[in-house]
Amino acid sequence: MITLNGLCKRYGDRTVVDDLSLEVRPGTVTGFLGPNGAGKSTTMRLILGLDRPTAGTALINGVPYHRIRNPLRTVGALLDARALHPGRSGHAHLVALARGNGIARRRVAEVLETVGLTDAARKRAGALSLGMSQRLGIAAALLGDPEVLMFDEPVNGLDPDGVRWVRHLMRSLADEGRTVFVSSHLMSEMQLTADHLVVIGRGRLIMDAPLTEVIARSSLTAVVVRTPHAGDLSVRLSAAGMRVERPGENEIVATGAAIEHIGDLAYEAGIRLHELRTREASLEQAYQELTASSVEYGARKAGV
Numbered sequence: 310m311i312t313l314n315g316l317c318k319r320y321g322d323r324t325v326v327d328d329l330s331l332e333v334r335p336g337t338v339t340g341f342l343g344p345n346g347a348g349k350s351t352t353m354r355l356i357l358g359l360d361r362p363t364a365g366t367a368l369i370n371g372v373p374y375h376r377i378r379n380p381l382r383t384v385g386a387l388l389d390a391r392a393l394h395p396g397r398s399g400h401a402h403l404v405a406l407a408r409g410n411g412i413a414r415r416r417v418a419e420v421l422e423t424v425g426l427t428d429a430a431r432k433r434a435g436a437l438s439l440g441m442s443q444r445l446g447i448a449a450a451l452l453g454d455p456e457v458l459m460f461d462e463p464v465n466g467l468d469p470d471g472v473r474w475v476r477h478l479m480r481s482l483a484d485e486g487r488t489v490f491v492s493s494h495l496m497s498e499m500q501l502t503a504d505h506l507v508v509i510g511r512g513r514l515i516m517d518a519p520l521t522e523v524i525a526r527s528s529l530t531a532v533v534v535r536t537p538h539a540g541d542l543s544v545r546l547s548a549a550g551m552r553v554e555r556p557g558e559n560e561i562v563a564t565g566a567a568i569e570h571i572g573d574l575a576y577e578a579g580i581r582l583h584e585l586r587t588r589e590a591s592l593e594q595a596y597q598e599l600t601a602s603s604v605e606y607g608a609r610k611a612g613v
């Protein structure tokens with residue numbers, strides 16, 4: 310479990326992490342989302358004790374990182390896959406990490422096999438591709454068999470097979486009861502991987518909710534109804550406080566109500582339905598709505 314309480318980080322007069330309070334729970338993959346510069350990496354660095362908070366606390370299983378006795382056995386993290394000694398092999402890097410943390414040497418071979426790097430791990434780290442470096446960083450995070458795992462952009466540089474592999478890995482780590490906190494800009498991937506989402510913008514919490522709720526709350530999630538009595542039904546739905554559109558003569562798209570409510574209303578009015586279904590927003594769409602006002606480094610439209 311990761312617990313943030315009023316966490317703040319300021320650089321000079323700039324507030325980069327602004328009063329974040331939340332819990333990242335075990336047994337769940339929690340996606341950590343936000344535009345460039347939102348403060349995701351800084352938050353992760355604060356959790357790992359690599360930066361000091363200006364105010365507030367970041368706790369792992371109830372204690373700050375610097376008070377954990379066996380840090381690598383409690384929390385594993387991939388922050389910057391390229392932060393390795395370029396002349397050292399991946400294998401040597403992991404052996405040194407294991408030795409320095411009282412972890413059995415045989416774990417090195419185990420984690421290298423888990424990430425599919427058994428052969429490549431003999432190469433100099435500097436000669437590894439970005440995708441291979443990511444895998445090596447994930448191996449290092451797994452080395453101490455920790456309960457809490459944090460990954461900053463783990464699929465960066467991975468090919469489609471690698472992306473799928475990371476997705477399954479995150480899922481199985483959470484299914485084993487671990488806490489998995491993962492940042493990403495790949496919304497389609499997050500939609501397939503995360504159970505829960507934390508969204509921040511300009512250092513502030515925008516949303517902390519299950520993925521299903523984030524999608525359900527989007528204005529683009531709607532109920533589509535097809536009926537020969539669309540005129541009559543749309544008047545009734547509007548009167549019940551829903552927003553109603555009529556994209557076709559027999560079609561209604563309604564937002565602001567549950568599908569059951571619409572079905573019941575139609576039934577009570579004796580209106581025959583030919584179709585009643587939910588049209589879900591994608592996470593990409595829901596995310597864009599949530600963060601529209603906090604995108605700091607957005608590009609202007611081409612030609613503007």
Ligand SMILES: Nc1ncnc2c1ncn2[C@@H]1O[C@H](COP(=O)(O)OP(=O)(O)OP(=O)(O)O)[C@@H](O)[C@H]1O
Nearest residue numbers: 320323325343344345346347348349350351352494
């Ligand atoms: N050491 C530092 N000194 C001053 N400003 C910093 C420092 N580290 C980070 N920042 C600033 O803090 C802000 C948040 O950066 P951070 O890397 O945490 O964002 P992020 O959400 O991880 O972004 P991205 O998605 O682009 O990786 C940025 O504006 C960055 O320039």
